[in-house]
Amino acid sequence: MNNFNKFLEELNNDELELFEKDLKDGYVQKYIDRKKEYLRLKDKSCAVCGNIVDEECFVLTFGEPSIRKRAHFCGYDCMQYFIEKNIRKDIKSIKIEKASKGQ
Ligand SMILES: [Zn+2]
Numbered sequence: 001m002n003n004f005n006k007f008l009e010e011l012n013n014d015e016l017e018l019f020e021k022d023l024k025d026g027y028v029q030k031y032i033d034r035k036k037e038y039l040r041l042k043d044k045s046c047a048v049c050g051n052i053v054d055e056e057c058f059v060l061t062f063g064e065p066s067i068r069k070r071a072h073f074c075g076y077d078c079m080q081y082f083i084e085k086n087i088r089k090d091i092k093s094i095k096i097e098k099a100s101k102g103q
Pocket of ligand 1: 046047048049050051073075078
């Protein structure tokens with residue numbers, strides 16, 4: 001929180017009003033969401049081929065709630081391979097997401 005105060009402290013009047021407008025219009029929240037998504041995927045590599053995945057990778061969530069795991073894939077082929085090789089047929093809880101920018 002100290003850093004955030006410092007950030008506000010350094011804004012001049014115009015900048016402060018712009019920031020307030022962005023805040024009211026929801027742009028700050030959009031930026032925060034984008035940043036969170038970026039950090040969530042940053043330096044994640046594909047569970048099959050090891051490539052660093054981008055912001056539009058596939059994300060697979062599987063397993064029971066207590067031991068839930070996430071795996072990231074650079075493409076559909078890698079995800080399909082992973083599912084065939086690693087997901088036991090008795091695991092019913094599988095969720096596939098497509099990470100996408102800013103949403
Ligand atoms: Zn891959």
